[in-house]
Amino acid sequence: MRRAIGLILLFVLLAFLVSGMVLIHPFGDPSPTDMDDYIIDNAQNQTGSNSVVASVVFDYRGLDTLGEATILFTAVTGVLLLLRTQKRKEEGS
């Protein structure tokens, strides 16, 4: 029974993946997007940054960078929690 359910779920997942691969846009299909032109034209006026990449990363898409920083924070917390050797020795001795 469980194996049949797992098999059905696997086929559903496979159908999703294959449909996603088939339905993807061809390369470069919506060719000149408005977002690119807007950022290239207005980034230096609006953010004052000469590096447009930095202005996108920290200003236009700052929320994504906040998520990235949260991922780093969580990774460091996990590593320090798992590999800190002080507590284990105190309990052992």
Added chain:
Amino acid sequence: MLSKIVRTVANQLILFILIFGLYVIAHGHLTPGGGFQGGAVVVSGVVMLLVAFSSHDLKKSLREPVLSIMESTGALIFAILGFAGLGTVFFYNFLVGSPIFGRVPPTGPGPGDFWTGGFIPLMNFAVGLKVIAGLSAVILAIALFARGEEMEE
């Protein structure tokens, strides 16, 4: 601990690596790079020290509570700067036009002025602090765990 030649060269080289990493962080709004990349450069210098010297020597100068406080401070500065422009929109660049980092460069390619960018340089400093402290703590923890040493005295 490696030989005396390696230790001497690492001692001289760490200064230039630190300066280059801080340069990449500080000029994140003018040149390619930024907080993450410059922090990774500085942490590569820390890895070089960890290879040249032993982790037992390095944990006396790189102490883990200080690194944790530095990383949390960076994350806090980042979040506070994000929330500070909440009057307009989240992550609004409220420092453009103000006396602090407020100059606006002319549109198009130019030599670049350090005193521009709004809060982007401050964000770069916060992220750089966070990456330096966080990755140093991770690498130090892994090295000390591999040697079976305690993290703090």
